[in-house]
Amino acid sequence: KTAMVGKWHMGHLPRHLPITQGFDSYYGIPYSNDMDRDPSVKGNWVTTGKTSPWSVYKVPLLRNAEEIERPVNQTTITRRYTQEAVKFIKDNKENPFFLYLAHSMPHIPLYRSKKFEGKSLNGIYGDVISEIDWSVGQVLNTLRKQKLDKKTIVLFTSDNGPWEVFKTHGGSAGLLRGAKGGTREGGMREPAIFWGPGNVKPGVVQEMGSTLDVLPTFASLAGVKSPDDRAIDGYDLSDVLLNRSKSPRKGIFYFGGAQLSAVRSGNYKAQFREENGINPKPLAKPELYHLGEDPSEKYDLADKHPDIVERLAKLGEKLQASVKAVPDQLVPRIGK
Template identity: 40%
Template structure:
């Protein structure tokens, strides 16, 4: 069960009584902005070239830039399932990415972040890409959101798909549970999402709100509005990032205008790293190796900024490892909400957020590629278990087409698994052996130190054993005992 009627009612009565007696500060608003496929190096403060992100830089100056912030899996659906449920996506059986044919989604019994806020009396809204189920029983409005404006899956599952365009149905845009447009103008997505978000903030300025903005850009195909198109030296990708930066600025100015800044927690990050195969239409992973669809740092370490004046230190850079699965338990503790009754994997990281020397409560973080346990990080060390991965095939793509486009007319579009993904998106499959990297001295994961530090390899391998038994590992043939079913359409 998601929750009983008694628990949220009790919380509401308790909170109302505390407010009446003056025992509590006002509940903070939460604004969660998640871009799609933005690279670690796509902010000026992290080395962007050819375009600028002044609003993100200002936000970072007013809060903390987290330089070792991880998502739980380097692909869209899995990443979203993780931070909204507080679980590794393998626990809730949502690895990979759903598409327009998918009949599964987030299970109705999972207790998600928006449901926690809604049960506490918050106004809740989401605008952008959902990607946790196209069937209505898995829809945002069935999972804690009062309002929803956006799309059910990625914007390449459309007539713009580089390989499967002829097989794609019209792309639906929803308001609530109603399709309001088919194949909308994608160049207007960022602007429209921003306008809807501002309207929601204005309408709920006198009550606590949770606003979730999973932006559709810069996932390919990329589009910028006329106001931003052709504006940067970096081409269309730079234009798209500057428009997303503009959106952040508009939202921050709205909070300022309504005097909500001091009481609003703002969290900004990307759902995974950039998609290197798309070349000039993809982002920059900065100093890190590879990108989306891999568990190298370029795929799972993403840009992240958090601001909460008076609580999260301003003008700070924090390199302590934290992960998106920790957001649910942390925010739940901050607002005094109800924790899920089912097991989750995230832990409270409020000490890392609010204190200079706060340390993660996790001994290790684990990285799955699909159903395979591929890597573990503990402290400065990251151990990759032997596994296949996708890398760029030949020259990076151009003009919205993936790398090696058109050079292999026999290219399969029906092949499944990692080989099929590589084929459809211009990549090739390579393999990594058991490899240990010191991320402090070698953030690019280039020097395998496994033979030099066998004791570290042994320690990290032992840390992985329990999670392998719990969540399974297709690389070693282990079936997890703690895996829960996804939802399936009735």
């Protein structure tokens, strides 16, 4: 059995929902928790210093394709996602399963249950993270209690860096440069924590990986052949997890909208377009950084290594040529 619990945001029309994309069941919201906002309510936390009540956002909660609550009570949504995930694990403990749990938080606007109000010294953002931490613990404890922990591999990761404009409500990228919406490391690099007692060796892996690699990696671990009727951009990282081997992934391509903005090969990353925006403009001249020595992307090495810049540019041109152009639906709507 397969289940998707949480934020989907890959199409809200019936033909795009999880149950028509391979999942047996779905429980969650079809898009971001800041959408369907009541137009009569003006301002946000940045402009007013206050978070609007959750009822301002007319976001629906779906079970499969049926709307069961609107607006969804966002103060309880993390807890309810967790309960749904735990129930799915218990109901399917006798058979193989795949669970995709995508929490709505800590996307703006931030909400947490009463149990976690004031739990963190880091304000509401910290409270929200504390509740997500609790949620992960509930899932892992359920696997242990059902004696599934040694037969299951769990991946914890995220989709983008902090939303800088929302300041303390948006999180922090630490030493990394940039934020959500950009192609610097602060906008793109995420934690990736694998858990699987007896399967995943404890420790820290420095090898390169991408969320594109999740499909072929999990397919390999499950003994399932990856689809061969389409291009698969990911690599099988199972040997990296199980045996600490070298990663087959040697590079990463960073897109801003439909535009290739940066290319990484090994430790070198070349930046060709502005770091932010959905329609980034070309830089006056390319930049080059060594991410092993300079993860903050402070020291431009392009003048010292023009040969590396040229090599990465050619890799980018080859990749861009393989991407099928489609009409842009976003830029024309919000402006250039």
